[in-house]
Amino acid sequence: MTQLRPPVTVGPEQGPALTRFLRVARKSWSAAVNAVDNTPLKYVVAPLRAAAAMPRWVWLVAIALTLGSVWSFGAIANIPQGMLVGPTVSRAVDRGVDWMVVNWDVALRSLNFALLQHFLLPLERWLVGLPWWLVAGVVALVAYRVTGPIMAFLATGMIVALAALGLFDLAMTTLAIVITSTVLAVALGVPTGIAMAKSNLVDQAVRPVLDLMQTMPSFVYLIPVIMLFGIGKVPGVIAVVFYAVPPIIRLTNLGIRQVDAGVVEAGRAFGATGTQLLLKVQLPLALPAVMAGLNQTIMMALAMVVVTSMIGAPGLGVEVLNGIARLEVGRGLLGGIGIVIMAIILDRITQGFAKQRQPARTTVAR
Amino acid sequence: MGPKLVVRNLWKVFGPHPQQVLHSEWRHKSRNEVLQATGHVIALRDTSFEVADGQTFVVMGLSGSGKSTLVRCLLRLIEPSEGQVLINGQDILGFHHHQLIQFRRKMAGMVFQRFGLLPHRTVLDNVAFGLEVQGVDKKVRLKRAQELVEVVGLQGWEHSYPSTLSGGMQQRVGLARALAPDPEVLFMDEPFSALDPLIRREMQDELLRLQERLRKTIIFITHDLQEALKMGERIAIMRDGAIVQQGTPEEILTAPSDEYVGEFTKDVRKAAVLTVRSVMRPPGVLVSAWQGPRAAVHAMHQAEEELAFVVDKHERLLGIVTFKAASEAAMKGSACLQELITKSPLVVPADALLESLLTMTVDYDWSIEVLPVVEADGRLVGEVRRASVRDVALAAKAQQPAAPVSPQ
Ligand SMILES: Nc1ncnc2c1ncn2[C@@H]1O[C@H](COP(=O)(O)OP(=O)(O)OP(=O)(O)O)[C@@H](O)[C@H]1O
Ligand SMILES: [Mg+2]
Numbered sequence: 001m002t003q004l005r006p007p008v009t010v011g012p013e014q015g016p017a018l019t020r021f022l023r024v025a026r027k028s029w030s031a032a033v034n035a036v037d038n039t040p041l042k043y044v045v046a047p048l049r050a051a052a053a054m055p056r057w058v059w060l061v062a063i064a065l066t067l068g069s070v071w072s073f074g075a076i077a078n079i080p081q082g083m084l085v086g087p088t089v090s091r092a093v094d095r096g097v098d099w100m101v102v103n104w105d106v107a108l109r110s111l112n113f114a115l116l117q118h119f120l121l122p123l124e125r126w127l128v129g130l131p132w133w134l135v136a137g138v139v140a141l142v143a144y145r146v147t148g149p150i151m152a153f154l155a156t157g158m159i160v161a162l163a164a165l166g167l168f169d170l171a172m173t174t175l176a177i178v179i180t181s182t183v184l185a186v187a188l189g190v191p192t193g194i195a196m197a198k199s200n201l202v203d204q205a206v207r208p209v210l211d212l213m214q215t216m217p218s219f220v221y222l223i224p225v226i227m228l229f230g231i232g233k234v235p236g237v238i239a240v241v242f243y244a245v246p247p248i249i250r251l252t253n254l255g256i257r258q259v260d261a262g263v264v265e266a267g268r269a270f271g272a273t274g275t276q277l278l279l280k281v282q283l284p285l286a287l288p289a290v291m292a293g294l295n296q297t298i299m300m301a302l303a304m305v306v307v308t309s310m311i312g313a314p315g316l317g318v319e320v321l322n323g324i325a326r327l328e329v330g331r332g333l334l335g336g337i338g339i340v341i342m343a344i345i346l347d348r349i350t351q352g353f354a355k356q357r358q359p360a361r362t363t364v365a366r
Numbered sequence: 367m368g369p370k371l372v373v374r375n376l377w378k379v380f381g382p383h384p385q386q387v388l389h390s391e392w393r394h395k396s397r398n399e400v401l402q403a404t405g406h407v408i409a410l411r412d413t414s415f416e417v418a419d420g421q422t423f424v425v426m427g428l429s430g431s432g433k434s435t436l437v438r439c440l441l442r443l444i445e446p447s448e449g450q451v452l453i454n455g456q457d458i459l460g461f462h463h464h465q466l467i468q469f470r471r472k473m474a475g476m477v478f479q480r481f482g483l484l485p486h487r488t489v490l491d492n493v494a495f496g497l498e499v500q501g502v503d504k505k506v507r508l509k510r511a512q513e514l515v516e517v518v519g520l521q522g523w524e525h526s527y528p529s530t531l532s533g534g535m536q537q538r539v540g541l542a543r544a545l546a547p548d549p550e551v552l553f554m555d556e557p558f559s560a561l562d563p564l565i566r567r568e569m570q571d572e573l574l575r576l577q578e579r580l581r582k583t584i585i586f587i588t589h590d591l592q593e594a595l596k597m598g599e600r601i602a603i604m605r606d607g608a609i610v611q612q613g614t615p616e617e618i619l620t621a622p623s624d625e626y627v628g629e630f631t632k633d634v635r636k637a638a639v640l641t642v643r644s645v646m647r648p649p650g651v652l653v654s655a656w657q658g659p660r661a662a663v664h665a666m667h668q669a670e671e672e673l674a675f676v677v678d679k680h681e682r683l684l685g686i687v688t689f690k691a692a693s694e695a696a697m698k699g700s701a702c703l704q705e706l707i708t709k710s711p712l713v714v715p716a717d718a719l720l721e722s723l724l725t726m727t728v729d730y731d732w733s734i735e736v737l738p739v740v741e742a743d744g745r746l747v748g749e750v751r752r753a754s755v756r757d758v759a760l761a762a763k764a765q766q767p768a769a770p771v772s773p774q
Contacts, residue, residue, distance in 0.1 A: 262478060262480050263483070263484060266476070268443055269553075270470060270475075270495055270499055270547075271471030271472075271499055272499045273499070276499050280484075281484060284484075
């Protein structure tokens with residue numbers, strides 16, 4: 001066990017009072033640190049030990065800073081008016097969004113319209129139009145194929161429950177939004193992930209953006225979306241896409257980067273071009289990771305659908321929202337149960353798909 | 367026609383500023399010095415060699431000596447820092463991206479130490495991969511792949527996935543995949559190192575058998591001298607990125623250029639690798655069948671030998687004549703050598719391994735102490751004496767405990 005060096009004596013040029021104070025302070029610090037040195041606590045106090053071993057001037061600066069900040073607390077408790085940029089920034093953002101609203105209006109409108117008329121509405125109409133027993137049957141079949149009989153049984157039961165609770169149509173509406181946003185998230189996320197995997201530069205540029213997106217509270221996405229698209233289904237979808245896209249980007253990137261370098265090299269050695277390498281080697285081998293990303297993206301989309309009901313996206317989320325707003329606990333609970341049921345079914349089925357991709361390589365085909 | 371592959375003054379420096387290192391005094395410093403001072407690794411140092419068409423060229427060296435870097439540079443899987451790589455006289459370092467892709471597709475095939483098979487594809491689709499990236503029609507490429515699966519003896523496994531195959535079988539797939547586009551040059555980076563010794567030997571024999579038929583130009587990397595001697599028509603030995611010696615297996619074994627090479631070769635059972643050629647001497651007394659006994663006596667007398675070899679006008683061995691027989695005939699005044707000729711009790715082929723020379727002579731009584739050595743066409747090229755056979759036997763015995771050797 002290494003003992004701490006005894007404190008260095010302070011030179012005569014400093015006042016005797018300061019000298020004594022410093023010596024006492026460092027000594028008692030060392031003593032306190034040494035006291036716990038032989039207990040498991042020592043791991044906790046390792047940084048404190050390091051502080052005790054610091055040279056004199058570090059202590060002086062630290063003390064000066066502490067005293068100084070206490071003293072000046074009153075004076076600079078608030079940042080000087082000139083340095084306060086918050087309002088300016090928010091005003092600049094406002095102006096930027098205004099500008100986009102004015103100048104991109106046509107483009108945004110037509111995107112809104114196209115998405116709504118050619119994808120979301122037909123999909124919703126079709127899903128809602130399906131009889132509940134048919135959906136239950138199909139889900140049971142798929143669940144049986146990808147996960148097994150137990151899950152198939154449970155899933156069927158849960159769909160029947162959805163129908164019995166009168167949530168079926170709402171669930172299908174929610175599903176339409178989830179599917180639409182997931183398709184968009186994949187269309188956006190997979191190419192982004194590929195670009196990140198192929199270029200370290202892109203990786204370094206996009207990574208902090210993803211970090212930011214994932215730490216931001218989900219409500220924040222609603223604001224610019226309302227500004228640009230107004231309220232309704234499509235704005236809901238857009239908010240969901242931005243909220244749910246990070247996992248599929250990250251896992252596509254990770255999956256491609258994790259592909260065995262030897263296999264990629266073999267591909268190159270046989271004269272595969274970059275695209276061939278991607279399509280024939282990297283993506284197929286990254287597929288389990290991409291599927292895991294897809295699973296997370298779907299889960300996040302489902303979570304976000306509830307939030308987007310605040311800006312007019314219909315479905316189960318509205319039930320929850322109304323339940324809260326009108327203090328109708330039962331109604332909110334039913335909506336919640338509906339979402340949980342959808343989450344379980346979607347999660348199991350997509351996970352089942354993801355797992356299926358792996359054993360396929362280790363079994364003899366046909 | 368010139369050599370198939372020529373490598374001239376090839377350098378590879380790993381690190382952030384390879385050109386700066388190459389154009390400074392560091393170029394001439396040892397690898398360790400450069401690494402310590404600049405953080406750059408000189409992985410290839412001024413390597414040059416030539417490989418003839420249809421030849422198997424083995425590159426051998428310890429781990430880290432730069433063998434893998436070398437093969438990768440030949441395909442530009444790693445960009446060399448300096449030098450030339452000529453294939454059929456064309457410098458591949460001058461190739462544009464598109465030319466390079468075409469070169470890799472049509473001219474080169476590569477086999478990897480860790481197989482590098484595509485785990486999500488069946489054996490057949492793996493073998494067809496090279497043709498697939500070339501855009502060959504599916505039917506055609508699968509037919510060709512099927513042929514090669516049969517060539518490497520994997521019929522019945524076409525639809526299995528690589529992970530269900532043993533190491534040896536996986537490397538057969540690797541070999542078939544490399545051969546499928548019918549490349550002119552085969553690059554093999556320690557192809558058999560990951561296999562257990564028994565399978566390794568089997569694969570070596572298989573490759574030799576294939577090579578007999580295909581006559582590809584092969585660059586074969588290994589760290590195992592036994593393997594190098596078995597596979598290589600020429601061998602280059604690498605150390606710290608430089609080639610320290612290259613030559614035929616016999617040259618490497620009999621005249622190691624320095625300690626490093628000598629260290630490799632000292633444990634090798636030479637008798638299993640060297641041929642009679644390496645111990646034979648030029649024939650002592652040679653007489654032609656048309657010369658008389660008198661000439662034969664004279665020649666033997668001159669050379670102080672008891673025995674002369676008799677050859678025809680194509681230098682083919684007819685038999686031997688002893689001094690006694692020739693001088694008796696000469697006294698009698700006989701003019702014909704023909705009836706004095708007796709068969710040599712043993713005739714040794716020049717290409718026989720020393721091992722088989724030892725087995726040949728184990729029951730021999732050495733009534734005649736000089737044995738003729740002949741080429742495959744019967745031409746006399748040398749002789750071996752009892753003393754040198756004994757030396758070979760002693761050397762082989764001294765190495766007995768170490769055998770069989772495979773330096774790791
Ligand atoms: N990408 C790289 N960056 C830096 N140094 C490298 C790189 N690749 C190889 N090296 C170094 O170059 C040297 C030669 O490596 P190489 O892989 O060619 O050796 P090898 O002879 O094939 O060895 P082994 O028998 O272990 O495969 C080693 O010292 C290695 O550390
Ligand atoms: Mg290597």
